[in-house]
Amino acid sequence: MTDALVTFSDVWKSYGQGEAQVHALAGVDLAIRKGEFVAIMGPSGSGKSTSMNIIGCLDTPTSGLHGFLGVDAGRLDRAQRAVLRNLYIGFVFQGYNLLPRTTAAENVELPLIYRGMPARERRDAAMQALAQVGLAGREHHTPAELSGGQQQRVAIARAIVTRPTLLVADEPTGNLDTQRSHEIMDLLTGLNRNEGLTIAMVTHEGDIASYADRTISFLDGKIASQGYEMESA
């Protein structure tokens, strides 16, 4: 487990008080290694989104340990988690979540702005990231002028422009047709294979999950299956 990037040990996430208390996560143990491509599946309400928010350092567990890069991420405050996200984590969402009426290049530059990178360097890095996702020449298009697949590529470029350690993808193909979905998955797989980018991806489609090295399945706030690498847990 020395090369584990993300670790959960007995992680609980509860909402509400007393009788009305609901456990979104009820004692979850998991580990994601550096360079792994993990798919997270499960019916809605199974806790996959909640664990995804915690993996992405957007949320903290009610109890239990969430380790990220060997740090006890569950104990960090808002500002510290913001730094962690900015430096090590890239996000890709189902709905792309690009800023409207803002060009592709500007969208990709956004995380670098919060790093305080000078404009010229920022622009170069954004161009490079857009070329990497196959969008060279579309830098000055706004989201409205791009197709769904292209928008998701911009979102991926935005996620990788900071050269993150972990990419968190929440239903990245949820809004795309089959062909575009496979193109996006090829892109993500390529980033995982060639760049050694660790990817944690939530999906509910089996054939999308099959791109991953293994699949973690959630059911009722617990892990039903860790996939074929269970022996390490």
Add this chain to the structure above:
Amino acid sequence: MLWETIRLALRSVRRNAMRSVLTLLGIVIGVAAVIAMVTIGSGTTAKVREDISKLGSNLLVVRASRPDRSGTSNFTVRRLEQKDLDVLNKSLEDVRAVSGESQSQVRIVYGAQNTAAQVTGTDTEYFTARDWTVSLGRALTEQEVRGGTGVCLIGQTIRTQFFGSGDPLDEIIRVGKTSCRIIGTLGSKGYTGFGQDQDNLVLMPLTTYQRRIAGNRYIDTIYVSVNDGASTTQAVADVTAIMREARGIQPTRDDNFEVRDMTQIADAMTSATTAMTGMLGAVAGVSLLVGGIGIMNIMLVSVTERTREIGIRLAIGAHEKDILIQFLVEATVLSLLGGLLGIGLGLGLAGGAASFLSIPFAPSLTVILIAVVFSALIGMVFGFFPALRGARLNPIDALRHE
């Protein structure tokens, strides 16, 4: 980074152009009102000072007044009379002119036309003391003043109104219940700093005024014009001493009259203008407050509208303070823009008013700078709460926001 944020704010203002303009309007009107008020006010003050310096600082004004410590409130004022004027005329040295004046607003009629004018009863020295010139005909004579003859001189406003370009000399006009024959017209003096037309007047012998118009023997004001180079302070002391003696005032009692020089009167008038300006400025300031609330309202809308954007920014590593600054800058840019437009509009209004009222256009750089700083402050103060609300959003909830 800050420049980046300002650019972003300007873009957001431009995108919602209509909304921005409407929001700005409050600030624009507020700032314009303050700027216009203050600029017109200081123009008026300058005009008053100019008028008074034209009269000369060597003019003293004597009026009847209540002693400062008279004790009882029903003390009757001892008004000025011919003998006060006579004693001053006889005893004062080193003076150019001593002149009595009584006046009131009276309706005057010529043929089918009528108007209200300032009717002034005075003597021959009035022209020297108050700096009036005769543009047509002649001035009053000693004989006319002594005899109370029904003659008068008219100001340019009345001349134009009643006679146009015709000859007014020897025409008869009715003044209240009496009538007089026009013997001359006065040179024009224009408006005072308070917008009063100085040329809307009829000048007649004091005795005529007292008998036929006022029905008493009182004098409202005595003007003493001191020779150039003579000390006004000394003249005030002399006039006071002579008046006290003539009126038989015991050394322990206070004066029952007042002697003021023009500098004092100028100060009194300017302080009245300043107080007025200040009050109007404060009223205008209230509309700035209202404008600020408008900004707060629109920023709250903006934060709500852009909840998802805030979520994205927070997710990819923006700090609370980045979001806070973004919306604060946006509010400040908005109100600053309003402030600048307001300054432009205010100066335009003041310029228009200045040429209309024929007062000097006196924009103050200090006031403009204060307006700039103040409008920026309004944005910061009223933008803070909405910005904080945006910054405190939970990224997960914000991302889920539709």
